[in-house]
Amino acid sequence: MRSAREDDIPQLLDLWREEVARGRQDIVPGETRLRRMLGRFDWDSKSRVVERDERIAGSVIVMSRPSPDGVLANVYAAGEPDVYLGMVRWGVEFCRAAGAAVTQVFVGKDRGAGFPGLGLRHVRPWWRMDRGIGDGLPRPDPVPGYEMIDGRTVHSGSWADLFNGTFADHWRFAPRLEAEIVSDKSPELCLMAVTSAEREPVALTLGEIERYAGDPRPQPVGLISSVGTLPGHRRRGLATWLVADVLQRLQAAGAHHLSLYVDGENHTRAYNAYRKLGFEVAFEAEVWEATFP
Numbered sequence: 564m565r566s567a568r569e570d571d572i573p574q575l576l577d578l579w580r581e582e583v584a585r586g587r588q589d590i591v592p593g594e595t596r597l598r599r600m601l602g603r604f605d606w607d608s609k610s611r612v613v614e615r616d617e618r619i620a621g622s623v624i625v626m627s628r629p630s631p632d633g634v635l636a637n638v639y640a641a642g643e644p645d646v647y648l649g650m651v652r653w654g655v656e657f658c659r660a661a662g663a664a665v666t667q668v669f670v671g672k673d674r675g676a677g678f679p680g681l682g683l684r685h686v687r688p689w690w691r692m693d694r695g696i697g698d699g700l701p702r703p704d705p706v707p708g709y710e711m712i713d714g715r716t717v718h719s720g721s722w723a724d725l726f727n728g729t730f731a732d733h734w735r736f737a738p739r740l741e742a743e744i745v746s747d748k749s750p751e752l753c754l755m756a757v758t759s760a761e762r763e764p765v766a767l768t769l770g771e772i773e774r775y776a777g778d779p780r781p782q783p784v785g786l787i788s789s790v791g792t793l794p795g796h797r798r799r800g801l802a803t804w805l806v807a808d809v810l811q812r813l814q815a816a817g818a819h820h821l822s823l824y825v826d827g828e829n830h831t832r833a834y835n836a837y838r839k840l841g842f843e844v845a846f847e848a849e850v851w852e853a854t855f856p
Contacts, residue, residue, distance in 0.1 A: 564653070567610035567622060572597060574619040575612075578641040580777060586671045587641075589691055589846040590775050599747070611653050613646050621646035623654045625661075630737035633664025640668070648677045655681050655853050665735065665854050672847040683851040687734070688827030692834065692842035693780065696814055696821065701840050703808040706800045709766075710759050711808065714750030717764075725755065725764040729791030734826060744789070745769065752812055754805045756792075766792040768805035770813050785810070785818030790833065803836050810840070 567575070572594060582588040592600075604610075604624075613621040621642025627634050638654030640647060651668060658666040668678065669689060678685070705711070723741040730736050745753050752770035757763060769789040774782050787809060792801050810821060823842065825834050834844075 564611050564613050566607045567612045567624070568606055569598075569601070571612060571619060571622075572601075575622050575641070578619060578622055581643075582641045583777075585674070587647075587674045588669075588671065589848070590778060593774055593776070596773075609657070611650065613642065613650070615643075615646075621650045623650035625654050625657055627658070627661075627663060628737045630665075630735065632735065634662060635735060635737050636661070636663040636666045638666060638668045648681070651678070651683075652681050655683065659853070659855050663855060665852060667735075668851045669848050670851065672849055675849055675851050678851050682853045684853075685849050686852045687850050689824065689848040689850050690827050690834065690844045691822055691824050691846040691848070692837050693820065693822045693845035694841040694843065695781075696819060698841070700810045700814060701807045703804055703811065704800065706756070706804050708759055709756045709799075709801060710762075711805065712755050712757060714745060714748070714753035714755075717750075717753070717755055721755070721764050722753070722767070725767055725793070726789065726791065728793050729767065732794060733830075734828070747771075748788075749816070752809060752816065754809055754812075756796075756801045756805060765796040766801040766805060768802065768809050770809040772813065772816055772818055780822070781819035783818055785813030785816070785821045787813075787821070787823040790823070797831065802833065803840065806837070806840055 576591060576594060579591045583591055609625045611623050612619045623638060623640040625636055625638055627636035636658040638651060640650040640654055642650050655666055668683060675685060720741060722744045726744050727738045748769060748771050754768045755764055756766040758765060771786050771788055772783050773786050787806060790802050790806055
């Protein structure tokens, strides 16, 4: 076992394609996006690979961030059947030694065999919901008392305050910086609802265009990456309005299919609003956790 290196990325992508084939994951990230995400990654301490016959047979990457619950870490493992659990084990043990309060592993439904023996427990479902475009998109219905603006006119600094305010009461919330939220997204696909009177930001929906090699969905995919509303403005139709509008914009930007991810136990039951907009569960995943005092 050794630390992974940036020049291993092509082989890591091959491993992750096998993870999709095994049903443990639903997508393979594009190489350009992956390299950007891992641009400052600490390969030496936070990754490991196992080599076999001069090729990589297993890998694990650990990423973490501060949260109100303490350091929240995610373990991304891949590998051949006899290697996979060992990679997950290394990730969980590393997180414990590094002081993480919570360690998570996301894996396809019923693909967590052996996880309890690693100190992990199944805590909730996580869904990808999809819909097509050919059957007609829902019409955006504005909500009285609010106006919609997009990233071309939103004041700098507004996104982080709104994003963190809307998700602060969500499970395993971790604050984000402005650059993490919108820097790599097209401004016209970043929507915000503001009150008509005070121009107060109260809701957001973020979209982006993604391509997933070897994916059965028509490409490119329009991904709705974030949907949130401040607690005092929920149940008024703001999320439905913004999502319906961004669907139209994603189609205009060239999307041939539409996807989003949602917590299957979301306390706002956001999945019900998505179903009304034509989305259905296309991939079921499970969240497994280890918590450390």
